[in-house]
Amino acid sequence: MTRLVNESCAACDRNAIAVEADEQAELLLQLPGWQVVGRDGVPQLEKVYSFKDFNGALDFANAVGELAEGANHHPAILVEWGKTTVRWWTHTIGGLHRNDFIMAAKTDYLHGK
Known part of the structure; x- marks a missing residue:
């Protein structure tokens, strides 16, 4: 299990600093299956989970x-037959914050329970 799952989200405002590309790459190594995708010009973390x-x-x-x-940090969630897609990003900064990676790790933990 990644250490991110044990961290807590910090409150963000519009002056919060987005995670730089090199840190994103490092954090993604701790999150198998997650990828950074662009939606309307906003980078987001996305993963698709499969179900029966x-x-x-x-x-x-x-x-x-x-x-x-x-x-108090909310993703986009798409539910379809046999799969759930989850996308995390920080709305107030229009990009990725460390909180998004923390929540991705917690989402993986929920899936593994």
């Missing part, structure tokens, strides 16, 4: 929603 059916995908999405609400 829709209910498994939905249950996982709900668990991620509870995790997000507890951290």
Whole structure:
């Protein structure tokens, strides 16, 4: 398990500093299957999780929603038959903050439970 899962999110404002490309690459090494994707010009962390059916995908999405609400940091979640796609980014800075990598690690932890 990555050490990121044991970290907590720090409150961010619009002056928070985005993670630079070299640090992104280092953090991604701790997050198998996650990738940085661009959506409307905004870099985001994305991973697709597979499940046996829709209910498994939905249950996982709900668990991620509870995790997000507890951290006051909210992802985009897409639920389809047999898969859930999760995308993390920091809305206030329009990019990636360390918090996003922490939440990605916590999402992986939820999936592994």
